Amino acid sequence: MLAIVTESADAKPVIKQVPKPTVKDGFVVVKIMAAGLNPSDLLNAKGSFPYTTYPRILGRDWAGVVEEGPSHLVGNAVFGTSGKSLSFDQDGTFAQYCLIAENSLTSKPASLGFIEAASLGIPLTTAQTMLHRAMVKEGDVVLVTGAKGAVGSAACLLARQRGCRVLRAYRSAEADVNLTSSASTLKSLTPRPDVILETTGNLEVLSACVAALANFGRLAFISAPRTGSKQLSIDVLDVYRRQISLLGCNTLLATPEHAAQQLESIRPDIEAASISENGKQTVTVTLEEAVSFLDGTRPLSGRCIVSFC
Known part of the structure; x- marks a missing residue:
């Protein structure tokens, strides 16, 4: 699969072909449909977080479909955010697939598309x-x-x-x-x-x-x-x-499970028209364009979403 990878704190992020993650107990493999690009992703790409381990696939916010895991979850449209794990000590979401803990999944509201849902996490x-x-x-x-x-x-x-x-x-x-x-x-x-x-x-x-x-x-x-x-x-x-x-x-003190609980607790707000409209103020970009933001070639402006749809 294709992913944006940083090999070390001093290395520039690059697009690489890497193995698709293998499902394991307590986790599912999610086919990523969209992934939000945040200022913290740019900082992580620069080696600004001392707790990031390498090599690492970057990306914190996401929306997608469960492809592998327990039968009652396979096929579900889900979304979420990283807490202190994804893109720091676990591979993140700027990839075609991501291994994500079951207890950090939130069902995607039917009123939102994948692009909108991926813009909301952080x-x-x-x-x-x-x-x-x-x-x-x-x-x-x-x-x-x-x-x-x-x-x-x-x-x-x-x-x-x-x-x-x-x-x-x-x-x-x-x-x-x-x-x-x-x-x-x-x-x-x-x-x-x-x-x-x-x-x-x-x-x-x-x-x-x-x-x-x-x-x-x-x-x-x-x-x-x-x-x-x-x-x-x-x-x-x-x-x-x-x-x-x-x-x-500081949301980086939260676990992915806690982040999912937060999103679930504000589901009525997420499903409200005002929140949905907020998620629509986005620009979709390719993996190549995302790298240009992450490596500092281009300044990040507005809310950009990496689209795999």
Whole structure:
């Protein structure tokens, strides 16, 4: 079968002919129909994760059909995401077939095609992790920074489904909060947000978010700078007096089984028209085009899905 393989942390990813995986107890062989291309895949291709073992087939998000395994699963259309395993210490989904644990399968909603389903794994589980950690509840004012991105848009959709008032912050006059000129715009918000879901990893934005929160506010964030300073300057006196909570969210701590449980728990949201439409904002690419993103030849822009259909 064809797959995108990285031989070492210093090697460029390449397309190779490799053996099809063999089914074993507790696992199924899935014929991959589509696989989502995420920023974390680009980082993994650069050797940025110390726990990745080599050689390794890359790819985290996926959708496909069970081809080998228990008879009650064969033929099922399924989808999912990696947690801390696929593409790190187990071969991933940028391949025609992938060996995937039975307990990490989620049935693909009939309303979604394979391309749509493959686009949802990491964005939705990351957004769900943020909402869970921030204890988002009906009636909360929720500000989402980077709301036009894959995780940000998923967070907006899930928060609305929970009855929250959602404010979208990004660099555009169309945003509810326009960050084009300065992140300090956040500090003058009225009313102050109960929850901020910060998806940009920008320290200036993150610092402004801390100051913008209401009393008892919760700030969930998913990223940090990869180069330069990683130190966040905050007024700790203000934080403790207003009982502000800072909550790091990392889906790479989750097992594939937990990721599947997350996807199953938000199935009503996934099947809602709004979530389905979110998954349609994608561009399909070939394996060759995916390699050009992974090796840095081309910049990744938008939501790209490797199609095997």
